[in-house]
Amino acid sequence: MTTPSGPGGFDNLPARFGISPNPLAGDTPAALIGRTREFIEAKLKAQYVGGGTSVWALGQGTPLQVASNVLNAVFKAILGALDPHNLPTPEQVWQTITDVFLAPLNWLHNIPIGAISASTPNMLADFINADSLVGDTTWVYDAAVKPAGAAGSARTVLDGTVHELISERILLDVGRKVDASVKIKYSGVTSPSSSPIRLSWIGWNGDDEVAGGDFAIHQPAGAALDWTTLSGSITRLESDPWDRVSIVLKTTAGATAGTVWFAAARGTKPDKLPKNLVDGLESALAAAGQTIRDAICNALGFGGTGHTDADVIHALTNIPQAAVDGLNGLASNVTNFFDGVYKALTGNDGSGSYVDPVNQLQYLADTVSGHSQAISELQAANNGEGNGGLSFTDNFSTPSTGGPPAGWTARSTNGNTTYVDTHEGKAQWYNSGNNNPALMWQRTDPTTAKTLTQYQKIVATATTPTAGTNAQNRVYGRMSPDGTHYVVGYITNSTVYLAYAAGGAETVFDSGPMPNKVSFANGRQLVLECGTNEGPNEYALSMGEVNLVQHLDSAHAATDATNFATRGLSEQPLGWAVGWKPGFNNFSQWQRPASLSSVSVSDNIPVDIQGHGFRVYRETTSASSAFAVSTTRLAQFYDTIDYISPGSAWGTTGYTIPKSGMWSFTWRNLKAGTTNFTAMTLGLTINGFSKTIGGSWRDTTTVQDTVQFYCKKGDVVDVYVSILVGTANMIGDSAGISSYFSGALMSG
Structure with missing residues (x-):
């Protein structure tokens, strides 16, 4: 992002990185054999720097990292299309293979990566160092003030004049939209008027600014506010005179004193690939169809030629373990397909080039074939048959002293698991000592320990006594059997958090303030959703109808169906738990977390099935x-x-x-x-x-x-x-x- 008067910075980076059928002009894939890495990188860099005016969609980094991002986006797109909870027809699968596997070879130079990637990547550069802000001195990079998960923020002073940070231009076809958001924080604000803190946009026709408006505006209600989020979206209509849009972080003349920080700016294009491009890809790639059908089936252990579309879906849903284990040895069957992509884009050769396809095929084998029973159950539930997945509630009516009742396993950070029990008909914390760990109850009863699908909804209901100062109530999902991999949502005081652990320490995904007049009071429900209607890798924490915080894990930082095997797990994590952590107030007095009257879990089946x-x-x-x-x-x-x-x-x-x-x-x-x-x-x-x-x-x-x-x-x-x-x-x-x-x- 740059100021309007900035002489350099991101002005020199284009919105798309053009990749032609042969990005190393004058060099065929065969001609690259024997070339040094330095030669290939230099050739890529020449096109990378001079290929247009932006690379936001691909992210920052070396040309080889950018090329890797392109390839990863291709694989994510095909995997996202094969939804194990709504199996496509063979025709739909082949259509996806045609559009996604073959398209990048000849069409990546025409398609913004945000359009073909199922992960809808952020198209805005983050504030990661002083070089992130180039322009006049009204904007300063601040590494010390930042929300959880951010590297830093952009700071400006309210002085009665307009300050703007303007992003590069994002190409937007008619009917498509851009979602925008940013976190803001301020202090020392006096007498503000006319909502001086804004998330805005500019519409461009060529180099002419022809339209503009606000995604969201903020009128300070006091002198200071901790991090909160502004967000909105805009859809391009056929009558709009602009075809590109910039996202603007803005302060207006409505405030003359105070400091404002902006961080974690996001701009995504969540829509699908435009139909006209899909139609063009179908025509351009029709001749290659049979070759790719045969290559996919051969690589998965199904020999011969002349494979049909039905053969392809059969191969993808019946991947032999031997084919996964020995893909490196079988790679010669798909040399024309994989080698051309890897050599042309990265210059790499040999068996190491096939690590990512191995992992992706393992994912297909586990999620498509491994969940056939789950798919059958969900389809049966939609027809009024079967159980439709797990649905279980424990109201803690079984009394237990010094630990959980049967069906639960207690785990704590100091090894002591006796602090919570149910002898009063509720899950209550009793220990009042100074050595108070984080303690969880993981459900381990074989019939209710795991959900049927990766779409989970865990609900914890509070009762008296409610939580004291600095105490935490926690809800866990996507938990491995040993309790070391999970996603967790929790509340402490007036702040809510979403975090994850992948075999080690917890890392915060996102956090935010508790909404005004909302608390984990008696009878209120804390709800964690792992997987929503937006996709299996969106996590959301809510209280009743009030959304508290949500996060789209497009990078798969948490352990899920795509990466559990590479992290040493034998199955994807589908367990769940509840937890507590006491705190101490400013007078060093022990404060216990809220008691729970019940906890429930269910398969949070997407709307198309439920x-x-x-x-x-x-x-x-x-x-x-x-x-x-x-x-x-x-x-x-x-x-x-x-x-x-x-x-x-x-x-x-x-x-x-x-x-x-x-x-x-x-x-x-x-x-x-x-x-x-x-x-x-x-x-x-x-x-x-x-x-x-x-x-x-x-x-x-x-x-x-x-x-x-x-x-x-x-x-x-x-x-x-x-x-x-x-x-x-x-x-x-x-x-x-x-x-x-x-x-x-x-x-x-």
């Missing part, structure tokens, strides 16, 4: 306004969301259908007051038009019915008053059983 549905109700016990026939819509009176499946939306106009199909809807309405209605019927509206009328009332205070109707994706459904003789309204209760509206997809 189905769709919702339930809302009125919690307010006072009566709504009076109903009127035909004109009253009831969505406005429901004030609490009991459940809404990911990808769905609820508002005052009703529920937005996420998937076309036959839906079942149920409603119940209880009226308040002493005057009963004579007759009342409710019906369903779709997009504001009445479609079906439910049955009659149950009694003179209550209407309840269930109807089925076909709905299309995007339809908005609501309940309306179709018949009313007398007067009626709506009253609710805290349990949500008096007046509610719910729906579920039956088929689609």
Whole structure:
């Protein structure tokens, strides 16, 4: 990032690194044999420096590191496409192989790496040293002030003038979007106005600045604030006059005193590869199809030629262990494929070049073939059969003294595991000594110790006594059987953390402040999700409906399905645990963590498998306004969301259908007051038009019915008053059983 007046720095680095079919101009792969590493690096460097105006998408480093990043992105893309929880058809698999394995050979110079990489890499350079900021002196690199996981930050002083850090330009096709975020911190701010701290954007047409706006703005509520996040997104419309966008870190003239730090800036393009490029790749690579089909099948132990698309998917889902173990020896079968990529991009030759493919094939064998049972169970669950994965709750009703009840194994950092037990019907910390370790209870009962899939949801419910100063409550997922590999979310005081351990010490992924008026109080639930609808490597920590912190592990720092074998594990980590760590306050008084009334775990099945549905109700016990026939819509009176499946939306106009199909809807309405209605019927509206009328009332205070109707994706459904003789309204209760509206997809 540079200031507008900066003379150098990232202005000299292009947004894309053009890789032609033969990046070493004038040298064929065969001609590279015998060339020195220095020669190849010099040739790559010449194109690297002069190939355009940016390399954000590939990251910083030597030309060989950049080339390695390209290749890794290619492998991530193909692996991301083979989702073990939603197996594609053979045609889809072959389409992916065509698009991803073959495309880089001739099309990488046309495609931003952010478009073909499943990991949606950050397209903004980080603040890692003083050279990260080149320009005028209003911006200073600060290595001492930074959020967890960052190398440093960019600091500026509020002085009543505009200060901007402007990124390089990111190419954006029509219909695609950029997600942007940055962490901010400030101190000494006085009398701010007009939201002086901003995350903004500039739209470019060539070198002309033709548009602009804000992703997010911040109005300081006090003189100081610790790290918080600004974020937003922008989508390019067909009518927009710009085709490139820059992300801007900005302070305005609305504040005349104080210091602001910006760190961990991110800009990603999460969309898929544009269709026009895919179509072009299909045409350009059609002739090579049979050769690659045969090469893939031969490399995996299936001999012969003339292999079909079905043969390819069969080979990928039935990888012999011998093929994985002996890939180096079998590499000659795919020499034309792998050698051309490795030699041309890195100059490396020999068996060492094939380490990454070995690991990736091992991953395919483990995740696709090894989880066939999990896939079958999830598909069966979607059809109303099978168990759909693990679902287990322990409410600690089994009393145990000096340790956990049966089914749990206690582990602690000092070897003492007696500090927590359940003799009072809850998991409570009792030790009050000065030697207080971090202690976990790992679930080890064979039937409930592991989830069926890598998508996990662990929920810990607090009870009294609640946590004291500096004490921690912790929830673990993706845990190995020995408890040394895991992802953990925890709370201490007013800060929340996501961290991981990969056989050693914990490393923090991300952290942030606890939202205002949110605490781990009696009855509140701390929820850790390992894998979300965004992908298996996104982790999220929440409390009820409030998101606390989340992190996308695109680098696979935590141990997961892609790397467990290389880290010495015999199986991917699917275990889970809960934990505690006491603290001491400023008066050296012992403070224990919160007790737990229960903990539960389930397979957090992605929305495409788990189905769709919702339930809302009125919690307010006072009566709504009076109903009127035909004109009253009831969505406005429901004030609490009991459940809404990911990808769905609820508002005052009703529920937005996420998937076309036959839906079942149920409603119940209880009226308040002493005057009963004579007759009342409710019906369903779709997009504001009445479609079906439910049955009659149950009694003179209550209407309840269930109807089925076909709905299309995007339809908005609501309940309306179709018949009313007398007067009626709506009253609710805290349990949500008096007046509610719910729906579920039956088929689609």
